[in-house]
Amino acid sequence: MSLSSHTGVMNFGFLQTKNAPAINRSVGIIGAGPSGLAAAGLLASQGYEVHVYDKLPKPGGLMVFGIPSHRIPADRISRGVRDLERRLGVTFRTNTKICCSAPMHEEEGDHFAADILGLSDLTDNHDAVVICSGSWKSRKLTIEGSDLAGVYSSLQFLFPIRAIKYAHSNVSMPDVKGKKVIVIGAGHSAVDVVDSARTLGAEDISLVYRRTVAEAPCGKFEIDRIQEMGVSWLEKRTPEAILGSDHAEKLVVHNGVTGEREELDADIIVSAIGEIPTPPFQKELGLENVRKGDVRWLNMTAMDNVFVAGDVLSGPSKIGKAVYSGLRAARSLANWLDLKAQSREAEYNFDADKISR
Amino acid sequence: MEEQKTLFIDYSKCIGCETCEAVCRFLYDTPRIAMSRTIDGEIVPLYCQHCEKAACQRVCKRGAIHRDAQGAVLHDPMKCRGCETKDCLIACPYAAFFATCKGVAVAKCDLCKKRRAEGLHPACVEMCPCDAIKFIDRTAIASLKTEASEEAFKRVMAHIRPKKFVD
Ligand SMILES: Cc1cc2nc3c(=O)[nH]c(=O)nc-3n(C[C@H](O)[C@H](O)[C@H](O)COP(=O)(O)OP(=O)(O)OC[C@H]3O[C@@H](n4cnc5c(N)ncnc54)[C@H](O)[C@@H]3O)c2cc1C
Numbered sequence: 001m002s003l004s005s006h007t008g009v010m011n012f013g014f015l016q017t018k019n020a021p022a023i024n025r026s027v028g029i030i031g032a033g034p035s036g037l038a039a040a041g042l043l044a045s046q047g048y049e050v051h052v053y054d055k056l057p058k059p060g061g062l063m064v065f066g067i068p069s070h071r072i073p074a075d076r077i078s079r080g081v082r083d084l085e086r087r088l089g090v091t092f093r094t095n096t097k098i099c100c101s102a103p104m105h106e107e108e109g110d111h112f113a114a115d116i117l118g119l120s121d122l123t124d125n126h127d128a129v130v131i132c133s134g135s136w137k138s139r140k141l142t143i144e145g146s147d148l149a150g151v152y153s154s155l156q157f158l159f160p161i162r163a164i165k166y167a168h169s170n171v172s173m174p175d176v177k178g179k180k181v182i183v184i185g186a187g188h189s190a191v192d193v194v195d196s197a198r199t200l201g202a203e204d205i206s207l208v209y210r211r212t213v214a215e216a217p218c219g220k221f222e223i224d225r226i227q228e229m230g231v232s233w234l235e236k237r238t239p240e241a242i243l244g245s246d247h248a249e250k251l252v253v254h255n256g257v258t259g260e261r262e263e264l265d266a267d268i269i270v271s272a273i274g275e276i277p278t279p280p281f282q283k284e285l286g287l288e289n290v291r292k293g294d295v296r297w298l299n300m301t302a303m304d305n306v307f308v309a310g311d312v313l314s315g316p317s318k319i320g321k322a323v324y325s326g327l328r329a330a331r332s333l334a335n336w337l338d339l340k341a342q343s344r345e346a347e348y349n350f351d352a353d354k355i356s357r
Numbered sequence: 358m359e360e361q362k363t364l365f366i367d368y369s370k371c372i373g374c375e376t377c378e379a380v381c382r383f384l385y386d387t388p389r390i391a392m393s394r395t396i397d398g399e400i401v402p403l404y405c406q407h408c409e410k411a412a413c414q415r416v417c418k419r420g421a422i423h424r425d426a427q428g429a430v431l432h433d434p435m436k437c438r439g440c441e442t443k444d445c446l447i448a449c450p451y452a453a454f455f456a457t458c459k460g461v462a463v464a465k466c467d468l469c470k471k472r473r474a475e476g477l478h479p480a481c482v483e484m485c486p487c488d489a490i491k492f493i494d495r496t497a498i499a500s501l502k503t504e505a506s507e508e509a510f511k512r513v514m515a516h517i518r519p520k521k522f523v524d
Contacts, residue, residue, distance in 0.1 A: 219397050
């Protein structure tokens with residue numbers, strides 16, 4: 001077994017050293033996005049028995065089901081997952097949603113879950129649990145006409161493009177070919193929607209943003225690039241309503257420069273205005289306090305032995321931030337169980353662990 | 358002579374996800390590879406290229422910077438006096454020295470010296486989701502360069518060494 005780099009692998013087990021003794025501890029991780037996979041890698045490297053649960057058919061989280069494949073090589077991630085399984089003995093249970101009392105079919109991808117388990121099933125069966133369930137609920141437009149057919153959120157639009165591979169009767173690709181598409185927003189997901197719409201053969205694409213290019217979170221380089229591709233960039237336009245009888249036909253915007261009201265033709269309107277966290281069991285876990293750092297143990301929720309990491313805690317962020325959070329939660333979990341095993345919880349030095357935010 | 362390995366980042370493959378910085382921060386507290394946002398909004402990691410003729414090594418009056426057998430340019434905190442001029446930081450053409458405001462004044466990449474001693478590769482290389490960071494023999498870098506990578510590299514250099522300030 002080689003420890004050195006496996007080319008072509010996102011090596012979540014990068015912390016594995018030669019002589020990690022196996023320890024008799026089992027951890028359940030909810031969510032196989034970058035935070036969950038990083039936590040799994042660290043704990044498995046330390047000899048933990050690790051089980052990762054994900055409601056989707058394939059591990060990877062938004063790296064696999066959100067970010068378009070032309071930007072992130074899916075192979076490298078799936079090889080990393082396979083490496084976790086084979087080399088580090090991590091067990092993956094896909095198509096399994098962990099639930100409390102939350103209503104079903106609420107977020108993108110819920111319909112893949114064939115199996116439903118309660119959080120207590122996990123806490124009963126593992127020494128500790130890490131919740132890494134991400135931030136999948138899209139912020140919805142609230143203007144008039146937002147619920148017309150043909151209006152999507154960015155994840156509603158992007159998710160099926162990646163998920164269709166796992167053939168499921170409930171997944172249908174947005175039909176974009178030859179259509180007029182308007183994307184609202186100027187973040188990276190807005191750009192991802194634009195690129196995907198183009199790949200799917202959209203006839204005409206416009207990007208509508210309420211501020212100017214200088215303020216666009218995705219930056220001028222990206223805006224220049226998509227304009228070169230023939231996308232219209234419409235800045236200083238605030239969406240006011242969507243018109244249409246049974247299907248979106250026009251987006252009404254207020255032009256901040258001329259003060260005029262404009263009607264833009266559209267067949268499909270995608271709002272890429274961000275995601276919000278969807279923690280299962282928000283209240284029971286006291287996540288608000290974890291966010292503020294007001295906890296007795298870094299990354300631990302109000303429930304003993306239940307930790308939390310990644311976008312579910314921070315809100316939408318980035319792969320790197322999620323990885324960092326997952327690693328820290330895993331380290332914190334290991335420290336906690338170590339001290340607890342010796343009944344020395346009180347000695348934990350919270351501030352020392354906190355220094356590197 | 359041993360193989361001289363260093364890092365090479367193909368900026369045209371990089372999506373600015375910060376994973377390199379994150380794992381570096383996790384291991385060393387002060388990351389030695391750090392994200393920077395260009396005026397045009399590209400988010401890129403700045404990193405030490407372990408130059409063959411290292412400017413940092415040349416300017417350090419304390420001799421606190423040396424090169425190990427594998428070609429890694431290392432900073433020796435025992436010799437570093439944390440001088441106020443921070444010549445190393447200013448001399449680095451790639452903005453890859455980082456002031457720490459802690460005990461040791463500056464931090465720089467050592468190609469994960471400890472990990473290498475165990476036969477492991479630098480952590481950023483292992484965890485990059487996009488395979489944009491390579492740990493390779495210096496002589497092989499040329500073969501990795503593409504038109505797109507060179508274009509992207511130029512944009513990064515224009516960001517850290519803007520023409521209007523340099524002749
Ligand atoms: C369109 C788009 C583009 C992006 N582009 C970039 C980019 O270029 N660079 C970048 O750094 N970041 C980007 N991001 C953000 C990045 O993908 C996320 O920040 C990151 O994936 C968060 O990681 P995570 O592990 O916290 O959660 P996720 O990646 O969201 O993973 C969470 C996992 O938990 C599972 N899950 C959720 N609830 C349950 C449950 N109850 N039971 C079982 N499983 C559950 C989900 O199925 C999912 O697999 C982008 C995001 C989007 C939406």
